[in-house]
Amino acid sequence: MANEWATFGSDLHLDLAGRGRRKALMDALREAVRSGRLTAGTRLPSSRSLAADLGMARNTVADAYAELTAEGWLTARQGSGTRVAPRSDPRAEPRRRAAVPPRPLPPAGATPGVHAYDLPPGLRMAGVPAYDLLAGRPDVASFPRGDWLKAARKALTAAPNDAFGYGDPRGRIELRTALAEYLARARGVHARPDRIVVCSGFVHGLQLMGRVLHERGVRAVGVDSFGLRVHRDLLVRQGLRVPAVGLDEQGTRTEELRGMGGIGAVLMTPAHQFPLGGALTPARRAAAVDWARSAGGLILEDDYDGEFRYDRQPVGAxxxxxxxRVVYFGTASKSxxxxxxxxxxxxxxxxxxxxxxxxxxxxxxSGxxxxxxxxxFLASGAYDRHVRAMxxxxxxxxxxxxxxxxxxxxxxxxxxxxxxxxxxLELPPGTEQSTLRTAAAHGVALLGVARFRHPDAPPVADGVVVGxxxxxxxxWSGALEALMRVLP
Structure with missing residues (x-):
């Protein structure tokens, strides 16, 4: 296959600014090393792979690598690839371990039992659907069992005895350290291990944030006018109102936040709005951050599938x-x-x-x-290889x-x-419900756009969300043929 080379190398998020592609790339790499996002010894993507990711000529990347190697920022060895060179860290500060507040928070409510993708009455089918095209789920048949087993053996062999105790509620330090490196490199996230809390899923993390926000006096969290009902319901159970923020093809209309008095936070999917699919524009990103700074609010960023982009340059967190001002949520559920x-x-x-x-x-x-x-799995590069293959x-x-x-x-x-x-898939007006009924009759699990609409949001064009x-x-080929048969 022509693009098989793209499965090799690590993912790397870079912001290219200024004129001149080579200079912009070199400046971005220097900044990533200087700021600590790329640590000494990190292996960079191949010149061919990075060129494809950034939409530039391979020679441009190769020339930038060569010049940065000559300057001492990178090292290059035959068979070892290009890596970040060792350097002193002028930013290093003594690590502070803040005390956990002695005052416990109010008791937690039960986990919501409503599954995010329960089919509504009238569209349910007997037994397991023949074709599952519900959105938000990965191909679990492609789970990398061999590589995961290899990582498990190595990790357990090296695990200290205290790894099998109750441990730190933040999560294992080994994972938080690996995540801090990966998120900085691949998603542009500013992370330190002591600021990372490992949880058992996005819903778990959102429940924790809902409790903390309510305890801090927040009474309303803005949510996109189209999104998962289970997330809105969870916040409501924490005693929070969930007013709707408008959406269009450029993502969340963040300029509306200033007029929404009383909200202390907003929940968004900036890299890929769920389910309508837009990416938040730079101007709207800036508007969201400006609102959070001026209002003392928080942005809850759900980066649920940030690794999977196709026809565009990577969009950083x-x-x-x-x-x-931003709480970043990530998960292994999709990847x-x-x-x-x-x-x-x-x-x-x-x-x-x-x-x-x-x-x-x-x-x-999490165990x-x-x-x-x-x-x-992260530290060995197996995760990067798996993500690129998927x-x-x-x-x-x-x-x-x-x-x-x-x-x-x-x-x-x-x-x-x-x-x-x-x-x-945008359908002809008035055909969404009939299409869903036909799909259910043919054993195709599918949801309509209306299923994701906030009760206070205006409707949009009829459509179905195809996972x-x-x-x-x-x-896959059978599922695709079945879907074509049920479309109007």
């Missing part, structure tokens, strides 16, 4: 604009498998201990063996979906396809 129950929050300094205390009260702990294994696989499926719709239903527009594991991540490769 919003958290990088102001780490003290690896939801059954691992591994997710993480990168928190502002003033929140880290409070959230850790709340987690200690609830005591939802130490899974944490140690994932830490080794990126190619999901892109092929997306391209096949777009081609099939163009051939069988040319009047239907496909939206939100630059990233992620799902697409929105192309779930079916294994052996079932």
């Amino acid at each position: 919003l958290q990088g604009l102001d780490p003290e 690896l498998a939801p059954g691992l129950r591994l997710a993480w929050m990168v928190l502002p300094e003033h929140l880290a201990d409070e959230v850790a205390a709340a987690k200690g009260d609830i005591d939802w702990v 130490s063996t899974e944490q140690l294994t994932f830490a080794e 990126r190619l696989r999901y892109r092929r499926r997306r391209d096949q979906l777009v081609a099939a719709v163009a051939a069988h239903a040319p009047g239907i527009r496909v939206r939100g396809i630059a990233a992620g594991l799902h697409a929105v 192309y991540g779930t079916p294994p490769d052996s079932a």
Whole structure:
């Protein structure tokens, strides 16, 4: 395959600014090393791989690598690739360990039992659907069992005895250290291990934040006008109102935040809005951060599928604009498998201990063996290789979906396809519910756009949200054919 080389090397997020592609790349790499996002010994992507990611000529990247090597920023050895050179760290500060607040937080409510993708009455089918095209799920058949087992063996062999005790509610230090390096390199997140709290999923993390926000006097959290109902319900159970923030093809209308008096935080998916698919524009990112600074508010950034982008340059995490005003949520549920129950929050300094205390009260702990294994999986480069391989696989499926719709239903527009594991198919007016009924009758699990609408939000065009991540490769062609049969 022409693009198989893209599965090699590490993911690397770079902000290229200024004129001249080579100079911009060199400046961005120097800044990443100087700031500590790229640590000594980190292996950089191959020149071919990085050139493809950034949309520039391979020679441009190779020349930049060569010049930075000559300047002493990088090292290059045959068979070892290009790596960050050792250097002193003028930013190093004595590490402070803040005390956990002695005052416990209020008791936690029960975990919401409503599954995010329960089919509504009238659209349920008997037994397991023949074709699962529900959004937000990965292809678990592609879980890298061999590489995971190899990482588990190495991690458990080296694990200290205290790894099998109750441990720190923040999570294992090995995983938090590996996450800090990976998130800085691949997503542009400013992270330190002591600001990371490992949790058992995004919903768990959101419940913790809801409790802490309510305890701090926040009574309302803005949410996108289209999103998952289970997230809104969870915040409501924490005693918070959830007013809707408008959406369009450029993502959340963050300029509306200044007029929404009373909200203390906003929940968003900036890199790839769920489910409509837009990416937040630079101007709207800046507007969100400006609101948070002026109002003393927080942005809750759900980076649920940030690793999977296709037709655009990588979009870094919003958290990088102001780490003290953004709570960053990440998860292995889309990139690896939801059954691992591994997710993480990168928190502002003033929140880290409070959230850790709340987690200690609830005591939802991801198993130490899974944490140690994932830490080794990250540090060894196996995670980068897996993500790149899955990126190619999901892109092929997306391209096949777009081609099939163009051939069988040319009047239907496909939206939100630059990233992620799902697409929105805009249907003719008045056909959404009939399409869903037909799909259910044919054993196709599918949800309509209306299913994700906030009760106070105006409706948008009829459509269905198609998840192309779930079916294994052996079932994908059949699922695609079944979907074409049910479209109007």
